[in-house]
Every structure is written in structure tokens, then in C-alpha cells.
Amino acid sequence: MKIYIQTDIEGVAGFFSFEDRDTQTLENFHHRQRMYRLLTGEVSAAVKGAKDAGADTIYVNDNHGSAYNILFEELEGGCEILHGRGGHSPEWLTELKQGWDAMVLVGMHAMGGELGAVCPHSKWEVNGGRIYMSEASMAMALAGDLGIPAVFVSGDQVITGEVKEKNPDIVTGVVKHSYGPNFCRSVLPARAQEIIREGVRKGIEGRRKIKPYVIKGPVNLNLLDAPGHIPPLEPVLKKPVKGKNITEVFEKALVKFPWAHYGKTKMDWYRYPSNLSGKKPK
Numbered sequence: 001m002k003i004y005i006q007t008d009i010e011g012v013a014g015f016f017s018f019e020d021r022d023t024q025t026l027e028n029f030h031h032r033q034r035m036y037r038l039l040t041g042e043v044s045a046a047v048k049g050a051k052d053a054g055a056d057t058i059y060v061n062d063n064h065g066s067a068y069n070i071l072f073e074e075l076e077g078g079c080e081i082l083h084g085r086g087g088h089s090p091e092w093l094t095e096l097k098q099g100w101d102a103m104v105l106v107g108m109h110a111m112g113g114e115l116g117a118v119c120p121h122s123k124w125e126v127n128g129g130r131i132y133m134s135e136a137s138m139a140m141a142l143a144g145d146l147g148i149p150a151v152f153v154s155g156d157q158v159i160t161g162e163v164k165e166k167n168p169d170i171v172t173g174v175v176k177h178s179y180g181p182n183f184c185r186s187v188l189p190a191r192a193q194e195i196i197r198e199g200v201r202k203g204i205e206g207r208r209k210i211k212p213y214v215i216k217g218p219v220n221l222n223l224l225d226a227p228g229h230i231p232p233l234e235p236v237l238k239k240p241v242k243g244k245n246i247t248e249v250f251e252k253a254l255v256k257f258p259w260a261h262y263g264k265t266k267m268d269w270y271r272y273p274s275n276l277s278g279k280k281p282k
């Protein structure tokens with residue numbers, strides 16, 4: 001049985017503020033290592049839950065920021081990990097294909113503008129605002145187009161609530177209660193891990209009763225966000241992208257979003273074959 005675990009960090013218990021990627025102090029270094037450890041603990045719990053349910057192929061997508069957050073040498077065995085900045089390219093859910101049995105979502109955060117949630121950002125506007133989606137429900141919809149059900153989601157009460165509203169049969173693991181963008185009440189890591197391990201097992205075991213989440217086409221799509229993710233949010237594209245289904249519009253739109261280019265214009269620009277000329281891309 002093949003299970004795809006999509007991860008992010010903002011929804012992990014104990015995480016309440018975007019990490020500082022620039023300040024070179026010992027305190028910041030240790031703070032970030034702690035956040036990575038909390039994430040790694042929750043992802044390990046998800047891998048254990050998948051194995052409890054009988055999974056024998058488990059891929060973990062390390063999707064937050066640098067796409068190199070999970071301490072994979074400390075991760076529960078029996079999985080393989082997708083990491084590196086290609087995770088922000090058009091292959092956002094790299095290797096997710098027909099034939100995977102279920103998707104699991106760990107550490108998810110609320111969509112942009114949800115000011116009662118920790119670190120809300122990215123708000124997908126579908127069909128002129130008839131549907132709004134978070135990164136979590138977007139992943140669920142892309143899996144849905146492939147016939148794959150999303151069976152579990154963890155994070156705060158806001159994101160789990162949004163996903164559950166779209167997919168009432170999904171199992172949710174609420175590991176913290178948000179009060180605002182930088183304030184929450186978290187359960188302790190051991191409890192978060194119990195909630196996730198148990199929820200993932202339950203979700204995977206019940207996967208045949210959970211419908212893949214599909215948004216009927218044709219659709220149009222834009223992303224609403226703002227510099228620093230601080231509202232008011234603005235459309236990122238001048239015009240929404242149109243297509244026959246969510247997968248098509250997402251692929252067309254993704255390359256145009258600022259976060260599709262993280263790393264490519266800084267650290268990794270010289271590694272990309274198109275940049276072997278040695279010229280830094282504009």
C-alpha cells in the first residue's frame with residue numbers, strides 16, 4: 001500500500017511564528033533546530049501510523065520554505081523523503097500519481113486572511129471566489145483529480161475545520177488551538193504524536209469510505225496573498241488562469257507565483273541546466 005505524506009511546518013504543535021531565516025545567532029540556530037525537531041516528531045508519528053495501517057511504500061514531501069526542514073536522519077524508518085527546492089517548482093507534489101492509496105497532510109496552516117489562525121498565508125480563489133482554498137485543500141484537490149483520497153489532516157482548529165468542511169469524512173488531528181497569527185495553545189509533542197499516529201492509522205484504514213475531493217471543471221484560479229502575508233490580500237496574477245480542471249490550472253498558475261522561484265534565483269540558480277551559461281537569471 002502506497003501512502004503520500006505532504007508536510008508543512010506552520011501547523012505543527014509548538015510553532016507560532018514564521019522562522020527567522022536570516023539572523024545568524026546561536027539563539028536563532030537553536031530555535032530553528034527545535035522547530036525542525038517538533039516537525040520531525042510529528043512526521044515520524046504519521047509514518048508510524050501509516051505502517052500500523054499496513055503501508056509498505058511511504059513518501060514524505062518536505063514542503064515548507066527551503067524544503068529541507070525534516071531531520072531525516074532522525075525520521076522513523078520505512079519511508080523515503082522528497083526534499084530540495086524542486087518541491088516549489090511545477091512538481092509541487094512530486095511523484096504523486098495514480099495508484100497511490102491515500103494522501104496524509106501533516107503540519108498544515110490556514111489560508112491567507114484567517115486572522116484567528118497561526119501563520120495564515122496563500123489563499124486560492126477558485127471560480128471568482130465561489131471556493132477558497134488553503135495549501136492543504138489544494139493538495140487534497142490535486143490528489144482528488146488522480147482519484148486519491150486525502151484521509152488525514154493535522155494542524156490547528158482553523159485549517160482542520162476548513163478541510164473537514166470540504167471533505168467531511170477526513171480524519172482530523174487538532175494539535176493546537178490558535179488565537180491569532182502568532183499565538184496559540186499547543187499540546188505537548190508526545191500528545192501531538194499520539195493524535196497523529198492514531199489519526200493516520202484510522203484514516204488509512206477507512207480510506208475506501210473517504211471520497212477523493214474533486215472540484216468539477218471547467219475552473220479558473222488565482223492566488224491571493226500579500227508581501228509578508230499581511231492583509232489586505234491582493235490577486236497575485238493579473239488575470240485568473242482558466243482550464244478544464246484544478247490540476248491544469250494549478251500547473252499553469254504555479255510557475256507564475258513568487259514562491260515557484262525560491263532558491264532558483266539565489267542559492268541554487270547555477271544548478272539548473274538552463275542556467276549553466278553561468279549567467280544569473282533575472
Ligand SMILES: [Zn+2]
Pocket residue numbers: 008009010063064065
Ligand atoms: Zn510552510
